[in-house]
Amino acid sequence: MVCIYDKKTTKGNFDNNGFGILSETISCYITEELNGDYSLELEYPANSKKSKYIVEWNIIKAEDQLFRIYKVEKSSDGKNVIKVWAKHIFYDLSYYFIESMKAENCSVKTALQKSLIGDLITIYTVDSDIITANTIDIEEKNPVEVIFSIINIWGCGELKRDNFDIKILRAIGKDGGVLIAQGKNIAGLKFNIDTTCVVTKIYPVGKNGIKLTEKYISVPNWNSDAYPPFPIIKKVEFKNAGDEVTLRALAKEAASLIGLSKVNIDIDFIELSKTKEYEKYKHLQTVNVGDLVIVRHKDFNIDVKVPVIKIKKDILNCTNIKVELGQPKDSILKQLDTANIKTTLDELGNKVAESFSSMLYYANPVALTVGTAPIEPVYLGITAVADTNLSMNFTMYCTASSLCTITIEIQLDNKDIPFAPKQKLQQGDNVIGIPLGIPQVQQGAHYIAVFLKVDTGTVNIPMFNLQCMIDGRNLQGGLSAEHPHAECFEKQKLVNMNGLYLNKVSVQNVNITLQLPKQFSLNENVVVKPNLFTDKNITTSYNISFK
Numbered sequence: 001m002v003c004i005y006d007k008k009t010t011k012g013n014f015d016n017n018g019f020g021i022l023s024e025t026i027s028c029y030i031t032e033e034l035n036g037d038y039s040l041e042l043e044y045p046a047n048s049k050k051s052k053y054i055v056e057w058n059i060i061k062a063e064d065q066l067f068r069i070y071k072v073e074k075s076s077d078g079k080n081v082i083k084v085w086a087k088h089i090f091y092d093l094s095y096y097f098i099e100s101m102k103a104e105n106c107s108v109k110t111a112l113q114k115s116l117i118g119d120l121i122t123i124y125t126v127d128s129d130i131i132t133a134n135t136i137d138i139e140e141k142n143p144v145e146v147i148f149s150i151i152n153i154w155g156c157g158e159l160k161r162d163n164f165d166i167k168i169l170r171a172i173g174k175d176g177g178v179l180i181a182q183g184k185n186i187a188g189l190k191f192n193i194d195t196t197c198v199v200t201k202i203y204p205v206g207k208n209g210i211k212l213t214e215k216y217i218s219v220p221n222w223n224s225d226a227y228p229p230f231p232i233i234k235k236v237e238f239k240n241a242g243d244e245v246t247l248r249a250l251a252k253e254a255a256s257l258i259g260l261s262k263v264n265i266d267i268d269f270i271e272l273s274k275t276k277e278y279e280k281y282k283h284l285q286t287v288n289v290g291d292l293v294i295v296r297h298k299d300f301n302i303d304v305k306v307p308v309i310k311i312k313k314d315i316l317n318c319t320n321i322k323v324e325l326g327q328p329k330d331s332i333l334k335q336l337d338t339a340n341i342k343t344t345l346d347e348l349g350n351k352v353a354e355s356f357s358s359m360l361y362y363a364n365p366v367a368l369t370v371g372t373a374p375i376e377p378v379y380l381g382i383t384a385v386a387d388t389n390l391s392m393n394f395t396m397y398c399t400a401s402s403l404c405t406i407t408i409e410i411q412l413d414n415k416d417i418p419f420a421p422k423q424k425l426q427q428g429d430n431v432i433g434i435p436l437g438i439p440q441v442q443q444g445a446h447y448i449a450v451f452l453k454v455d456t457g458t459v460n461i462p463m464f465n466l467q468c469m470i471d472g473r474n475l476q477g478g479l480s481a482e483h484p485h486a487e488c489f490e491k492q493k494l495v496n497m498n499g500l501y502l503n504k505v506s507v508q509n510v511n512i513t514l515q516l517p518k519q520f521s522l523n524e525n526v527v528v529k530p531n532l533f534t535d536k537n538i539t540t541s542y543n544i545s546f547k
Helices: 049-053 087-097 109-117 143-154 244-258 278-286 345-356
Strands: 004-005 029-033 038-045 060-061 065-074 083-086 099-108 125-128 134-141 158-162 165-170 175-181 189-194 201-205 233-237 260-267 292-297 300-312 321-325 357-365 368-370 375-384 390-401 404-412 422-425 428-441 445-454 459-461 464-471
Touching: 004 375, 038 060, 060 083, 065 087, 065 390, 083 087, 087 143, 087 428, 099 109, 099 143, 109 125, 109 134, 109 143, 109 165, 125 445, 134 143, 143 158, 143 165, 201 244, 368 375, 368 390, 368 445, 375 464, 422 428, 445 464
Parallel strands: 125 165, 175 292, 201 233
Antiparallel strands: 004 060, 029 038, 029 300, 038 083, 060 065, 065 083, 099 134, 158 165, 189 260, 260 321, 292 300, 300 321, 357 464, 368 459, 375 445, 390 428, 390 459, 390 464, 404 422, 404 445
């Protein structure tokens, strides 16, 4: 059913027939592209009473979706037909203007919300299941351009438009369950092979520039005759790979698909219906944009799942008349699309958890006494080589002098964690155990401190009976448990060794008294090397007396 509404009709007022049902529609087609166009074409008799409503800016509802008319053509060739072009109501966003918009370290949903300026937030709703953080900085664009920029910047996501509801999801379709084999000429099936993005080796780069020790990953069958006789190398970024093990696993899985040539398949069901193979492919007449179809690659006999990227639907007959499969020929995602990698990061994290899981342990080296003034028995340094989550286990055995309550305060990087448990202690022996999760610890150096105090009396903790264990992935060694401090050193100036001692040489008068007369023959023969005593004053004085 196709209905027409006034251009001023607002959200929530389309649950009726508006100006009426366009019951005399000659043809009506909706074309939807994955992350692309979403439009309607309609033909209607010009002499119909309702043709007066088919004007620019009015809204057509077909397949429960709203389309705003932007172009009307009235034929003058005697056919007496009005032809209409309309864009999905999503494109009303293109009439707004954003001077400047910036969202830092945010999710896709937050970025979408930022793009809804003014009263748009009351008209449209946005959502996403992509939680990866990124930053977007846009100037002088409309919200539609911003939304496509979000997909481009995040490097993944498929746009789902349902009237005023907008979502960017990891995948919007389902598995179509249809196999199409290349290499067989069938009327209505057209294969387009593109080798522009074919590579035989990839150079993976992870988060913060992480690279593999071996540098390159070769694709399967890299030495096949299907490839040219020289290597084709391409740099591929995996922004979520925070360590080398994760990067290697993602790169190997990407390499299993990246080496293949891109395949686009255009299916014309009008032509295909004339062949005996029609029964095999007729299920595609009901697929939706984003659904996956299996294509058997002719070079390597490999089955690859490709999405339905474009559909042209006949609204009057409720069937697809044209379907396009594969990678978009002119996609807004110019970089390599790694969204087809089947292993999710969470699944991959489970595989490599043992490799990167580590525990840091601390126990008090001396006996401790806890009083009413807080003490800091634990100050533990840790280093995270990538963003991670931590779990902390705090265990303590102590003896209390009297009935009291102990307060445990924990700090991360000198900031209090909003979890300060209190435990009542009985006089005598007590044991305390506290597990604690610390989410979203960023890459870099961190310190965890524990403070203890009691409301009355004292608590004694024997040596090695206060234990703190930090467990998590991507931890590296441990920093010094000392408080952060600065170290100073003295700069030693250049020392002139030649003049160090000669400047200090001096000769004192020497008096010699001889008890018995002696005969002396005094001869003085002094040899002076000029270069040794350059710029030095030498004075020689002898006072000799005889008795």
